[in-house]
Amino acid sequence: MTTDYRKLFALDGKVALVTGGSRGIGAEIARALSSAGAAVMVTDILEKEGQGFAEELRSQGIRAEFLKQDVVVESQWEETVAATVKKLGGLDILVNNAGIEKMNFITETTLEEFQKILDVNVSGVFLGCKHAVRAMRPGGIAGNGGSIMNLSSIAGLVGIIALGAYNASKGAVRLLTKSVAVECAQLKTGIRCNSVHPGLIKTNMGDHFLQNFVDLKLVKTTQDSEDAFMKSIPMGHWGQPQDIAAAMVYLASDAARYVTGAEIHVDGGFFAT
Numbered sequence: 001m002t003t004d005y006r007k008l009f010a011l012d013g014k015v016a017l018v019t020g021g022s023r024g025i026g027a028e029i030a031r032a033l034s035s036a037g038a039a040v041m042v043t044d045i046l047e048k049e050g051q052g053f054a055e056e057l058r059s060q061g062i063r064a065e066f067l068k069q070d071v072v073v074e075s076q077w078e079e080t081v082a083a084t085v086k087k088l089g090g091l092d093i094l095v096n097n098a099g100i101e102k103m104n105f106i107t108e109t110t111l112e113e114f115q116k117i118l119d120v121n122v123s124g125v126f127l128g129c130k131h132a133v134r135a136m137r138p139g140g141i142a143g144n145g146g147s148i149m150n151l152s153s154i155a156g157l158v159g160i161i162a163l164g165a166y167n168a169s170k171g172a173v174r175l176l177t178k179s180v181a182v183e184c185a186q187l188k189t190g191i192r193c194n195s196v197h198p199g200l201i202k203t204n205m206g207d208h209f210l211q212n213f214v215d216l217k218l219v220k221t222t223q224d225s226e227d228a229f230m231k232s233i234p235m236g237h238w239g240q241p242q243d244i245a246a247a248m249v250y251l252a253s254d255a256a257r258y259v260t261g262a263e264i265h266v267d268g269g270f271f272a273t
């Protein structure tokens, strides 16, 4: 029997939920999943930007909705998952993309700062996995299995100066993903779970990351930061949100039906050195 690979990568008829989707990598993931055929629910704490983005997608004929959602609030996860199933007819794909980053030396990081980063980047992903699995597993309100993708980072793989809280959070996302993957596979839920590890990507957060080095007086200018960081990337340049979004289309699709608990590095070769 020949396999129709175009069909294998298509997301027609699927419903995706993307957190932190009002801008940056999340917005591009929503564009990519919808261009591959999925209906998309975009959520974020940035309401105006999110509403505008969903309208932009709808004006292109895409089935898209926006809901204001703070990923650290469990009741909002219950509401968001229920609303996605009700408005778009199911839930097959979850992208836990919402995240925050702040650099500081470990000696200067307050417990509140540390806990805030862990809360959004780890508890937010935990809650997303919990409520998506409940909905996607057999007997759940969506009930067709599915694919969950969690945004980790190269900072979930290696330590970086003054990035302790963020490193801890993204390392936790990496292993939480593997645990969810194994549990979902062994319980025969039909749900896969994988992590994606971007390198330096050109977004608000990417720019802010370079600015941190200046603020901490590690370099003089953001150009110095950029020059230093580029030396650690074999390809020698930034990644774009599209590079992450393309990996998400693959992981969301049936082309990745035997892929779970994996980590996809989209980093210009950073982790290979």
Ligand SMILES: NC(=O)c1ccc[n+]([C@@H]2O[C@H](COP(=O)([O-])OP(=O)(O)OC[C@H]3O[C@@H](n4cnc5c(N)ncnc54)[C@H](O)[C@@H]3O)[C@@H](O)[C@H]2O)c1
Residues within 6 Å of the ligand: 019, 020, 021, 022, 023, 024, 025, 026, 043, 044, 045, 046, 069, 070, 071, 072, 097, 098, 099, 100, 101, 120, 124, 151, 152, 153, 154, 197, 198, 199, 200, 201, 202, 203, 204, 205, 206, 209
């Ligand atoms: N840009 C990079 O270089 C880079 C590298 C590695 C990993 N990442 C990860 O990719 C993801 C997206 O990053 P980005 O570069 O697009 O950042 P960004 O700051 O441009 O976008 C993040 C989005 O998450 C939203 N968000 C923040 N806290 C939230 C909360 N509590 N509830 C709901 N939404 C919330 C923000 O409002 C924003 O729209 C993050 O998880 C980030 O850690 C980014």
